[in-house]
Amino acid sequence: MHSNILFEIGLALCIVAVAGLMAARLRFSIVPLLILAGMAVGPHAPVIGILDFRFVESAPLIQFMGRLGVLFLLFYLGLEFSVGRLLKAGKSIFFGGTIYMLINFSLGMALPFLWGWSIREILVVAGIISISSSAIVAKLLVDLKRTVRAETEMILGLMLYQDVFVAVYLSVVSGLVLTGSTSPKGVLISASIALGFMLGFILIGRKLAPQINKLLNVPSNEIFMLIVFALLTLVAGISETIHVAEAIGALLVGLVLAETDHFERIEHIVVPFRDFFGALFFFSFGLSIDPLSLSGAIWPSLAAAIVTIIGNFISGLIVGRKAGYSHRGSTNIGLTITSRGEFSIILANLAKAGGLLPILQPFAALYVLILAILGPLLTKESKWIYTKLAKVFGWPALREKKSNF
Template sequence: MGGAFLAAAVLARLGGRIGLPTIPLFILAGILLGPHTPGVVLVSHPHDLEMLSALGLVLLLFYLGLEFHLDDLKTGGRRMALAGGAYLALNVGAGLGFGFALGWGTSEALVLAGVLGISSSAIVTKVLVDTGRLGNPETRPILGIIVVEDVFLALYLAALQPILSGSDSVASAVMDGGKAFGFLLLLALVARFGTRVIGKLISTRDDELLVISFLGAAVLVAGVSEWFGVADAIGAFMVGLMLGSTTSGKRIMKLVHPLRDAFGAIFFFAFGLSINPGDLPVVLWPVLAAVALTFVMNVLAGLAAGRIYRFGPRPSANISTTLLARGEFALILATMAATAGLDDRLSPFIAGYVLLLAVLGPLAAGRSHWLARLLPGGRDAGRGGGGPVAGSGSTRDGAQEGRVSLEKVPA
């Protein structure tokens, strides 16, 4: 574990000198020091870091919930649902069509629909933090799309599991879906009406007790969520949503920073451990085609979200590129596919696809102003303002453009 932390830190420091984001470097450290490449092997079995990796994902999404206030759901719920629905329709629909076009089988196509359709909550969160865009106007739609994706994810997994296992019980699938949806509804009701009570329970002047309290709440609810068929990450997100609205919210956000960064690095390192580069050449062309398709669909989804929120080209480009990466959910589907005995090409395809987008996604997000120039109205917007803000990949004019647009639209 110590070697994993240090290896990730050294690579990230080297990459930072030439402007590379940390996420792909953490993943690269896992690939180079894992069991699938020659040389030094720090971790022989990726499952050895499974719990630490899960904790990293929980803390990343918990922090995301702290940033996402309940007022955003109250005032922008309809537009959020429209933007999330448009994103899913474009990406999941394209993934399903791509799966059938490959001709690997119906079950494989259903798996690929989820792989190509759902972005990585962990990478999206890290990109927003690294680029300094948490305060940008387009960040709210991005977080809203993630929430819609996670709700879809719970229902999708509940429906897919009996298909992959060969179960003929529709009632069982409906029951699993209902259980997941019911638990999500319960969390939403607690977040909506129980914030004052939760605030009193969590409140303490002692930082040590506060850390133990919010960490215990986030991990416990994440575990219970998984038992109900809801992704553990969405459970942690909901806890963050609740605590972020309390009087202790700002202190919690400050205290969780080092935990989020440390265990987040382990999450991406463990992600790299699971990738075997030797399997990738067999599925190289399908992977490249899927990456190109995902990029096109994300641009269309970003334009759709920008239209819904009346954003200009720069915030729309930020939405498109920030949501580009695929990650933890795709790997879960790869595991399910392998267990179900589906096509042998599916697992290396998913690994290659996820690896490429995990690298290209953060890079594209940091240079989203290039895409903005190609979008409708992008050249005109580019004439009025300077270059990108250092370290953000965005522009001052783009952020101002988004704020003006928001002011024109009633909540």
């Protein structure tokens, strides 16, 4: 495509807008439509004759804006919660996260073992299968207006728990994949830094709440927005620097600012940015997928998707019930955290750099795409799914009042 970047960005926004209109017409999640649209015009898309619709020049810029989308999605999700609530739920979140990881990681290990893959490929696939997509989960909670539900606190806690796991796991796997060995001391340091940063930021943020209130007490919306966005990007950048996911840094900022007197003003300002850049994240993810490489990974990806759905549902049900949530709320937990995304692709790229099986990248891409479609669908239809399961297992029936579900 011989065009300038501004023209490509304009076309990209038109495609995103069309995907949004289609999603609204179909009453379906916009996420899979944006991913498919990105695949159709990405740098890896096939050229048909003289027709070249690839977004080549603008892809890096769109991907950067997509990273901002993840920050705004997680920042907004953090705004919807109270730090105090999360601290009180710390014990149940730790227990729930451990149960969740044990079940899903074990299933993730078993599947490639049955395929006869080596230990390094097994560890990569186990990581790909075990970690939910924070961006997609956040988008679903916002779009389906579920941020106020009681079980969403556990969903948010599971995402925080998974990020600590990611920090440790990346240290281990990168050592094994790239060098063939890893240092226990390095693993312990990475885990301690990640956990210490999260807890320290939350506790210090609560102590500094009066000072933050004064800092944000400015009449100008322009200056107010600059202060908020400066805090958001700076903390996210610090998170990335110390190998904690930048998205979790954004989530932590949201949690802290939710304790201030300016919560409603912040929420009002950030919503348009959340929607705009959030859509670009999923479109940019599609740009990174090579459609021609997917055919050889169809059956492994389908098997992994089925195992993931089962594992997430079982673990969500166990975690939810142990934490005191109803069968309905526990079902919501298991279905909402099914989607996979950014971390799976990171591990697949790591496997490529380490010279592992070539199938791992198309496997991860197709697996993520399948669950990016099924995850939102399962979450949206959770009421129908629960109704069917309630009849089978004898769970309490749903009330007729729609606002209760």
